[in-house]
Amino acid sequence: xxxxxxxxxxxxxxxxxxxxxxxxxxxxxxxxxxxxxxxxxxxxxxxxxxxxxxxxxxxxxxxxxxxxxxxxxxxxxxxxxxxxxxxxxxxxxxxxxxxxxxxxxxxx
Numbered sequence: 774x775x776x777x778x779x780x781x782x783x784x785x786x787x788x789x790x791x792x793x794x795x796x797x798x799x800x801x802x803x804x805x806x807x808x809x810x811x812x813x814x815x816x817x818x819x820x821x822x823x824x825x826x827x828x829x830x831x832x833x834x835x836x837x838x839x840x841x842x843x844x845x846x847x848x849x850x851x852x853x854x855x856x857x858x859x860x861x862x863x864x865x866x867x868x869x870x871x872x873x874x875x876x877x878x879x880x881x
Contacts, residue, residue: 839880847872
């Protein structure tokens with residue numbers, strides 16, 4: 774692939790990404806209320822996506838030698854941090870750090 778082709782490819786990808794991000798703001802402006810179906814999806818999809826991510830992350834956890842113990846401990850740590858501090862960034866970072874520490878030291 775030549776340099777020009779690479780630049781064109783990157784430009785098309787950037788344009789497509791921006792278009793998909795901007796269309797909802799153009800279609801559902803602040804002056805109009807969204808249809809009930811869109812409002813419902815806006816309410817339930819974040820929880821569904823989080824559930825989907827948890828299932829995806831744990832799909833192979835019990836197949837290994839550790840039987841999902843580091844994953845379970847990291848999840849408990851994440852829940853504890855979130856209930857204690859209420860900060861999503863701290864909870865995610867702390868849970869990730871706990872998991873990495875467990876799998877690289879205790880369950881290596």
